[in-house]
Amino acid sequence: MSIVVMKFGGTSLADPDKIRRSALRAIESKKAGNQVVVVVSAMGKTTDQLIDLARRITPNPPRREMDQLLATGEQVTIALMAICLHTQGCDAISLTGAQVRMITDDVHSRARIKSIDARRIQEHLDAGRIVIVAGFQGITPEGNVTTLGRGGSNVSMVALAAALGGTCENFTDVDGVYTTDPRIVPNARKIDQISYEEMLQMSQLGAAVLQDRAVELAMHYNVPIHVRNSNHNRKGTMIVPATEAMEKIAVIGAALKEKLGRVTLFGTPNRPGIVAKIFQVVADYNIIVDDIMQTVVDSKTATVSFTIDLTDLPDAKKVVDVLSKKLNCKAVYEDHLAKISIVGGGMRTHAGVAFKMFNALGQNGINIENITTSEIKVSCLIDGKHARKALRVVHDAFNLGRGQYIHEPRVSPKKPAGKKTVRKTTAKKTKPKSPSKTKRR
Amino acid sequence: MSIVVMKFGGTSLADPDKIRRSALRAIESKKAGNQVVVVVSAMGKTTDQLIDLARRITPNPPRREMDQLLATGEQVTIALMAICLHTQGCDAISLTGAQVRMITDDVHSRARIKSIDARRIQEHLDAGRIVIVAGFQGITPEGNVTTLGRGGSNVSMVALAAALGGTCENFTDVDGVYTTDPRIVPNARKIDQISYEEMLQMSQLGAAVLQDRAVELAMHYNVPIHVRNSNHNRKGTMIVPATEAMEKIAVIGAALKEKLGRVTLFGTPNRPGIVAKIFQVVADYNIIVDDIMQTVVDSKTATVSFTIDLTDLPDAKKVVDVLSKKLNCKAVYEDHLAKISIVGGGMRTHAGVAFKMFNALGQNGINIENITTSEIKVSCLIDGKHARKALRVVHDAFNLGRGQYIHEPRVSPKKPAGKKTVRKTTAKKTKPKSPSKTKRR
Numbered sequence: 078m079s080i081v082v083m084k085f086g087g088t089s090l091a092d093p094d095k096i097r098r099s100a101l102r103a104i105e106s107k108k109a110g111n112q113v114v115v116v117v118s119a120m121g122k123t124t125d126q127l128i129d130l131a132r133r134i135t136p137n138p139p140r141r142e143m144d145q146l147l148a149t150g151e152q153v154t155i156a157l158m159a160i161c162l163h164t165q166g167c168d169a170i171s172l173t174g175a176q177v178r179m180i181t182d183d184v185h186s187r188a189r190i191k192s193i194d195a196r197r198i199q200e201h202l203d204a205g206r207i208v209i210v211a212g213f214q215g216i217t218p219e220g221n222v223t224t225l226g227r228g229g230s231n232v233s234m235v236a237l238a239a240a241l242g243g244t245c246e247n248f249t250d251v252d253g254v255y256t257t258d259p260r261i262v263p264n265a266r267k268i269d270q271i272s273y274e275e276m277l278q279m280s281q282l283g284a285a286v287l288q289d290r291a292v293e294l295a296m297h298y299n300v301p302i303h304v305r306n307s308n309h310n311r312k313g314t315m316i317v318p319a320t321e322a323m324e325k326i327a328v329i330g331a332a333l334k335e336k337l338g339r340v341t342l343f344g345t346p347n348r349p350g351i352v353a354k355i356f357q358v359v360a361d362y363n364i365i366v367d368d369i370m371q372t373v374v375d376s377k378t379a380t381v382s383f384t385i386d387l388t389d390l391p392d393a394k395k396v397v398d399v400l401s402k403k404l405n406c407k408a409v410y411e412d413h414l415a416k417i418s419i420v421g422g423g424m425r426t427h428a429g430v431a432f433k434m435f436n437a438l439g440q441n442g443i444n445i446e447n448i449t450t451s452e453i454k455v456s457c458l459i460d461g462k463h464a465r466k467a468l469r470v471v472h473d474a475f476n477l478g479r480g481q482y483i484h485e486p487r488v489s490p491k492k493p494a495g496k497k498t499v500r501k502t503t504a505k506k507t508k509p510k511s512p513s514k515t516k517r518r
Numbered sequence: 519m520s521i522v523v524m525k526f527g528g529t530s531l532a533d534p535d536k537i538r539r540s541a542l543r544a545i546e547s548k549k550a551g552n553q554v555v556v557v558v559s560a561m562g563k564t565t566d567q568l569i570d571l572a573r574r575i576t577p578n579p580p581r582r583e584m585d586q587l588l589a590t591g592e593q594v595t596i597a598l599m600a601i602c603l604h605t606q607g608c609d610a611i612s613l614t615g616a617q618v619r620m621i622t623d624d625v626h627s628r629a630r631i632k633s634i635d636a637r638r639i640q641e642h643l644d645a646g647r648i649v650i651v652a653g654f655q656g657i658t659p660e661g662n663v664t665t666l667g668r669g670g671s672n673v674s675m676v677a678l679a680a681a682l683g684g685t686c687e688n689f690t691d692v693d694g695v696y697t698t699d700p701r702i703v704p705n706a707r708k709i710d711q712i713s714y715e716e717m718l719q720m721s722q723l724g725a726a727v728l729q730d731r732a733v734e735l736a737m738h739y740n741v742p743i744h745v746r747n748s749n750h751n752r753k754g755t756m757i758v759p760a761t762e763a764m765e766k767i768a769v770i771g772a773a774l775k776e777k778l779g780r781v782t783l784f785g786t787p788n789r790p791g792i793v794a795k796i797f798q799v800v801a802d803y804n805i806i807v808d809d810i811m812q813t814v815v816d817s818k819t820a821t822v823s824f825t826i827d828l829t830d831l832p833d834a835k836k837v838v839d840v841l842s843k844k845l846n847c848k849a850v851y852e853d854h855l856a857k858i859s860i861v862g863g864g865m866r867t868h869a870g871v872a873f874k875m876f877n878a879l880g881q882n883g884i885n886i887e888n889i890t891t892s893e894i895k896v897s898c899l900i901d902g903k904h905a906r907k908a909l910r911v912v913h914d915a916f917n918l919g920r921g922q923y924i925h926e927p928r929v930s931p932k933k934p935a936g937k938k939t940v941r942k943t944t945a946k947k948t949k950p951k952s953p954s955k956t957k958r959r
Contacts (some may be wrong), residue, residue: 085545112573126647130594131597131601134534134538135601135605139600141602143601143602145597145600146601148593153571153587156586156590157587160575160583160587163576163579173663175616176661
């Protein structure tokens with residue numbers, strides 16, 4: 078019998094009636110012959126309400142106590158879900174993070190899972206029960222309640238599937254992963270199948286459907302995830318290991334990150350350790366850096382530039398103003414930028430894909446401020462006022478509305494302007510933000 | 519250093535501001551040199567809201583899942599209380615029932631405490647922390663969350679004080695235990711000191727301030743309880759072991775239970791086992807019996823009568839109607855009765871106290887339907903329409919508004935109509951009601 082870990086998010090659990098509908102999905106799956114584990118988030122806006130309660134006391138509550146507080150949200154849902162299943166005549170048991178021994182480290186508000194007691198869950202499954210597990214929460218070896226940070230319930234889902242040797246079904250309010258955001262590009266198409274690497278890039282570049290931590294974990298343990306709509310029974314998107322056929326797809330989707338700011342330091346000393354020092358200071362203030370670019374001006378000076386969320390720009394300005402005085406260089410701040418990206422596992426073997434993107438933007442009068450690449454993505458920083466138009470233009474250039482773009486080398490231009498012409502760049506992320514600032518799921 | 523277990527009820531924790539005020543009380547006590555454990559209930563109406571959520575799914579939710587659900591209420595409060603204390607610069611830690619290893623049996627919704635891990639709490643206290651414990655909840659040895667039933671937070675308070683060798687402070691919205699209900703008798707007086715036995719009788723007979731289970735436990739472990747008002751700093755009522763001085767007090771208070779019904783079975787067979795059978799059937803339907811009275815009519819027949827809460831009368835009628843047909847006896851049902859009682863540890867050594875009560879009622883035209891007694895109480899069943907007048911009359915007869923009534927034998931009447939003339943009665947309670955019907959705290 079195969080094990081399915083079904084995860085329902087807050088919107089699929091917003092009231093007792095929606096919980097009942099989610100419960101019926103679980104029963105269907107059990108009747109189809111599966112052993113079923115259900116992972117749930119907190120109901121609707123519960124987490125926000127709990128955060129608000131704490132904020133009425135202090136803007137900076139201690140993290141251990143915030144975890145103790147927030148973990149109640151999922152505990153309410155597991156109990157109600159179990160009650161629903163019992164009412165439908167289905168044997169079920171609810172288990173908190175502590176009860177499944179979801180052991181984590183002690184980094185409160187963004188803990189990492191270390192182990193799960195799969196044996197206890199398996200016993201309940203073998204006894205014919207549906208097991209309902211509180212997502213987003215764990216417990217330290219000392220017995221303190223922890224939470225897993227943003228997207229934590231998806232991390233719980235994948236970790237449980239990995240521990241039990243099962244597959245994941247991630248129920249959301251959309252039909253699956255799209256070639257791009259359908260709210261911006263109406264002819265965006267649902268993707269049937271996407272590789273972990275591609276999904277990881279898509280979510281890091283702005284696709285909100287599944288957080289990168291859950292995808293990373295799924296990739297590590299080879300756990301397939303089916304992202305699907307909780308309102309109907311149609312197939313959604315399968316996130317799976319890359320196959321040979323998938324590697325022919327040069328571009329699978331396009332992503333957009335809006336509201337970016339850029340900080341540029343002109344005339345920084347071109348000495349070993351200076352760049353490290355800059356980003357050490359920025360990280361200390363919990364500012365998440367998106368992309369980093371450096372160009373050498375001459376043997377003594379360099380230009381260092383990085384992008385951040387616009388909301389972090391005021392904080393970054395404070396930090397960098399002090400830093401630039403110390404380093405005796407000039408800081409320039411820009412807002413209203415956006416980053417448009419194309420993602421595809423097949424890109425690494427096909428030249429000309431990047432050129433096609435630059436060309437489409439250029440022909441539509443959209444200037445490229447900066448370019449960053451990896452093996453399976455190309456990103457262009459552009460003026461934010463062109464962001465949505467740029468997404469439509471690029472999506473159309475690769476015909477993504479009709480199918481994944483499989484690059485045919487024979488139609489590539491004579492002078493390919495692909496990856497090799499792109500400026501050398503580095504892209505890395507600083508450590509996650511202070512959890513008290515971090516939004517959840 | 520002495521250990522104080524301070525318990526705050528839901529009304530003292532209804533919003534973040536009230537939680538802060540309760541936190542300040544705990545800090546005061548710590549500054550006064552105590553090691554402080556705080557036990558909290560759920561905030562305001564939280565428990566009712568959670569019950570309502572479950573009821574929207576089914577009227578009969580499984581008890582294990584209800585416990586899992588309701589335990590979140592106290593968990594929210596401990597976290598918020600800990601956040602408050604941290605904000606005030608006071609080191610504190612919140613612990614759930616599971617985290618203090620409050621081990622109970624597995625009778626969900628009305629579990630009994632078996633043991634507590636006092637060591638862990640003591641370590642936190644010795645480290646200078648205020649320890650905040652979720653009341654009302656425990657955990658089975660297998661790790662299932664349980665709740666302790668009505669008044670459970672007070673039971674937690676006493677159990678913790680017993681395990682730690684501390685004393686209790688029970689913060690409420692009244693000044694302490696009164697000679698009787700001040701809403702009915704305006705000159706009711708706060709009692710400074712009352713024995714466990716007396717308090718037990720008072721709460722069983724209608725005084726709502728502290729439930730009998732908590733008092734029983736306190737008596738068993740000799741834990742003093744200070745019942746006091748959370749809105750000011752004045753001394754409340756000490757509940758303590760009886761002293762010699764206290765045993766001189768014949769009447770310490772008067773209690774009233776309104777809205778009682780009575781079921782009387784005329785002509786029941788006077789055979790061994792018949793009474794047991796009757797109350798077995800009644801208990802099976804979760805009807806709580808107040809007092810039981812039996813009088814033998816002749817060698818073959820007896821009259822059996824019992825009082826119950828008026829709300830249980832319709833259920834009782836269904837059960838007894840069937841039973842009376844089987845036993846071939848006649849059932850009569852009465853509503854609108856009330857029970858007025860006097861309580862005092864000194865009553866057992868003084869005749870004439872009961873007479874004084876009967877006399878006061880008689881002189882005011884209030885007929886006594888039935889009398890039940892124990893060593894430290896006398897109860898009279900009367901017509902409900904006279905209930906409140908009767909309470910005032912009896913309260914005044916013993917001058918309780920001015921002080922406890924110390925009986926002087928020389929002023930007793932020549933023909934005492936005290937305890938010995940009272941009809942022989944038995945008083946016992948059947949097992950508690952189905953918890954899904956039971957109100958909490």
